[in-house]
Amino acid sequence: MLTGEPVPVEKTSGKSASDGSEVTGGTLNTNGLLTIRVKRVGGETTLARIIRLVENAQLAKAPVARLxxxxxxxxxxxxxxxxxxxxxxxxxxxxxxxxxxxxxxxxxxxxxxxxxxxxxxxAIMVGTGTGAQHGILFRNAPALEAAQGLDTIIMDKTGTLTVGRPQVTQILTVEGNSGVPVPDEKEVLRFAAAVEQGSEHPLGRAVVAEAEKQELDLADISEFEAKTGFGEKAVCNEKLVLVGNPALMRAENVFNEVPENLAKQIISGSTPIFVAVDGKLIGVICLADEARPESKTAVRKFQELGLEVVMLTGDHQSSAEAVASKTGITKIHSGVLPEEKAEIVKQYQAQGARVGMIGDGINDAPALAQADVGIAMGSGTDVAMETSDIVLMKNDLRHVADALRLSRAxxxxxxxxxxxxxxxxxxxxxxxxxxxxxxxxxxxxxxxxxxxxxxxxxxxxxxxxxxxxxxxxxx
Ligand SMILES: [Mg+2]
The missing domain is CATH 1.20.120 (Four Helix Bundle (Hemerythrin (Met), subunit A))
Known part of the structure; x- marks a missing residue:
């Protein structure tokens, strides 16, 4: 809920209550049993702190001077x-x-x-009405006036620049190394998707979705076993199939290290899932949260309008760079904690920038409120939409450029x-x-x-x- 990332984060227990992973209230435990020590309640929880940040930012906002x-x-x-x-x-x-x-x-x-x-x-009535007809919702009149003065666009990555869901981007095969004569990409996907049927994990669901897209028939499986944090194991067509991360492959003696030629082919920033049949590696399925198709055009439009474009994400540097290079963004802040996003917007404002912030998650809410104009994706969380000044009903980032042009007009x-x-x-x-x-x-x-x-x-x-x-x- 708080990070806005689509893939669950592994949490591990400690020997004592003090050295285990921290979990955040209101988030989802997808798998397993948790014994939790509560350290903060009520107004001290992370969510309450975010709400407070939003309220403070909204109060501090200077009203637009009306001409x-x-x-x-x-x-x-x-x-x-x-x-x-x-x-x-x-x-x-x-x-x-x-x-x-x-x-x-x-x-x-x-x-x-x-x-x-x-x-x-x-003019504002006609302007906002025209925007609304095209899926650009100005939630207040000052937003329409303020949008034309922006010179910096700060964007969240996951769910804003990207779709917000992992998708299969690449399937690699390992030839001459398996029980299956010549594994092709479809073969790898068919085995993996068969095992992942009914999986609740976002990566598993993405594999099944890809198989459905390719209209593959999935075989029935038996002796299914989910290994939390590693992957899955099942019998499919009388063969033992393993689908999971390198740790699972090591535990099941498939390999010790990821084969070098394979590691080289995996696009950086994507998450690989290894597929092994009867103890032999047959291929790798790579998943990534891909940039929305229109993101690149949108970034170029912003640059044409003379805006500086900045990416602000809680995700790792490598995933951030992968999306940035695809969309043409050169300035990145990665690994940013939810509470820090608003702080970074503030820093830009302190340097005299007039900031438009685009986001979708609860973690973006303080930054959306802090920015001169907060812009939320229509597919985003209610909190993000509630704190923003403009909502993009069609989730099309190019509409932000439209909104700025409409504001100028x-x-x-x-x-x-x-x-x-x-x-x-x-x-x-x-x-x-x-x-x-x-x-x-x-x-x-x-x-x-x-x-x-x-x-x-x-x-x-x-x-x-x-x-x-x-x-x-x-x-
Ligand atoms: Mg997000």
């Missing part, structure tokens, strides 16, 4: 002063009460900042809206105040002022609706 609020804050008092001065001016120049009232009201009516008030919310739209809303007022107010009258020009009747004011709102709405035509990456 429209800033403009309106200056604009409204100025208009009131202009309206008052207009009335005073016409009273001073001896106009009739009717005229004074007409000019003053015309100024107030045309200055009504309703287009100004509409400028931001309408929306902000541009807001500025255009403000310009139009403000432009009407700048032109309209002097005319309404009767500035042209002394030069023989027309006065603006309050009713016409109301019409012009309404039209400014219409033009702002029309401008924002253009956002509906925003072009997304094809998915």
């Amino acid at each position: 429209a609020d800033q403009v309106a804050g200056v604009f409204v008092p100025i208009v009131l002063v202009i309206a008052a001065s207009t009335g005073f001016f016409w009273w001073y120049s001896g106009a009739s009460a009717n005229e004074i009232l007409s000019y003053t009201v015309a100024v107030l009516v045309i200055a009504c900042p309703c287009a100004l008030g509409l400028a931001t919310p309408i 929306t902000l541009r739209n807001i500025r255009q809206n403000l310009f139009w809303a403000f432009g009407y007022n700048v032109i309209g107010i002097p005319i309404a105040a009767g500035l042209l009258v002394p030069f023989g020009g027309p006065a603006l009747h309050p009713m016409l002022a109301a019409g012009a004011m309404a039209f400014s709102s219409v033009s702002v709405v029309m401008n924002s609706l253009r956002l509906r035509g925003f072009s997304f990456f094809k998915s």
Whole structure:
């Protein structure tokens, strides 16, 4: 639950209660019996600490300064002063009460900042609506505003850049070394999958899934024996089949060391499962949590948008490097503890970076809350989605680039809206105040002022609706 990794971690007992492995509350014991000494309860548990980190990060988040609020804050008092001065001016120049009232009201009516008030919310409404139609869920308006200012994207690996489940990536055969005449890849997979039928282990399930994908018929097995932490043993087609790690092969006298030529072929970062039939090694099935097919394009899009891309993972350096090299990421932080993820985001922010964090697990939650914009995978945990600002409903990382572009487009739209809303007022107010009258020009009747004011709102709405035509990456 806490690490976000798909493969269970082996825990070993100690001689005394103090030197055994540490286990975390709320996680799953998949196999075996545990006798546990409880060291921390309630608010001191790891989960409670993560929740506290999330809450602190959320509290510390600075609110986004609203452009429209800033403009309106200056604009409204100025208009009131202009309206008052207009009335005073016409009273001073001896106009009739009717005229004074007409000019003053015309100024107030045309200055009504309703287009100004509409400028931001309408653009955000259309922007978020357009995003939602394409599976990009902005959970709050400030997120849409903040996304355009990002310069750094920090990404979790497992479940974010990768699918989050191990898959068969490679099958190696050992020729002329087995009871089976010439083992081919299908043969190796068929034996392994037969033994792994009904396995609860993620690696075993991945082997069976691959056999199903290749539409292999799996033989029945007997005398099945699961050796926790090692692998499985069973009789299949009257042959004794072993499927497991090097330790199992050593224990069953298949080999002492992994044959060198085989070891060389195993892609680094993947997990090998050895398959032996009647005491002879016939092949190796390699599994890895593969990068999502669109991850590479997504990383390139981020780089094109001028963002620095960083991988942040609790996994080992070798698995991290394997995924990084496939996706084009050059900056990696590996072996990061759940509590440290938010700390690393903070360090980037301290250096002046504006960070977008993408993650899926409970361990990512504090970092998602700490980041300027937290982005969660739709396939992720509820906690991650709850702490994030943007949710990718289709789990497509390219949508993050879309979200940033949409945010930029929306902000541009807001500025255009403000310009139009403000432009009407700048032109309209002097005319309404009767500035042209002394030069023989027309006065603006309050009713016409109301019409012009309404039209400014219409033009702002029309401008924002253009956002509906925003072009997304094809998915
Ligand atoms: Mg993860």
